[in-house]
Amino acid sequence: MNSTVNTAIRIPTEIYEKIEFQASAEDKTISAIINNVLRKYVSWDQFVSDIGFVFLQKPFVRNIFEHLSDEIIIKAARTSCYTGMRDAISFIHGKNDLESIVDVLKLWFSASNFNNKVIQSDGKLEFRIQHNLGRKGSLYIGTLISSLFADLNIKSKESLLKEHSLVIVFNIVSKK
Structure with missing residues (x-):
């Protein structure tokens, strides 16, 4: 099991409400949604522009x-x-x-x-x-x-x- 850290962060209300809605729709916890977003950011999103990827339809x-x-x-x-x-x-x-x-x-x-x-x-x-x-x-x-x-x-x-x-x-x- 991975170790975790408890922390407090401030999230704008409208963003929190969207995360809360997504968590409910996917039957996941708010923590799970936030962790997925953070995991994707640190493993991929922060690099995409540096490595030349663009988004196309x-x-x-x-x-x-x-x-x-x-x-x-x-x-x-x-x-x-x-x-x-x-x-x-x-x-x-x-x-x-x-x-x-x-x-x-x-x-x-x-x-x-x-x-x-x-x-x-x-x-x-x-x-x-x-x-x-x-x-x-x-x-x-x-x-x-x-x-x-x-x-x-x-x-x-x-x-x-x-x-x-x-x-x-x-x-x-x-x-x-």
Whole structure:
């Protein structure tokens, strides 16, 4: 169990009321909502502008992808996008290892509102990502993830690129 610190902070009434409403809607405590907000800030939000991320609407990104060839998407994912994500991993964690890559990918998926599940078991690491960016979005995300793991000499075992989701599986050697 993580240790906690009791502290008192002042929150404007209108913000507290929104947090209280959200907590009620999600059947969570106010403390849980505030802790989620703080966790997201210290692990992702404070870095996004420094590492070059911008917020764009999914329909816009999907439309741009549809006007690009598969080759251009793959090249972009393997070059500038890969470099930016690798730099984000180093910036946030100070190292580029399996756990750091997985953590930053999860942060990215969460910040992008991509439903995702990361399953690690039996020498496999599986990503299931629902992104709603079309087949070319799957191609982009799959290529980017594969490029990051290639740095660790980990190749994808299988991938399933669908219209709005993707599943990609890697063989990993667990450390004992």
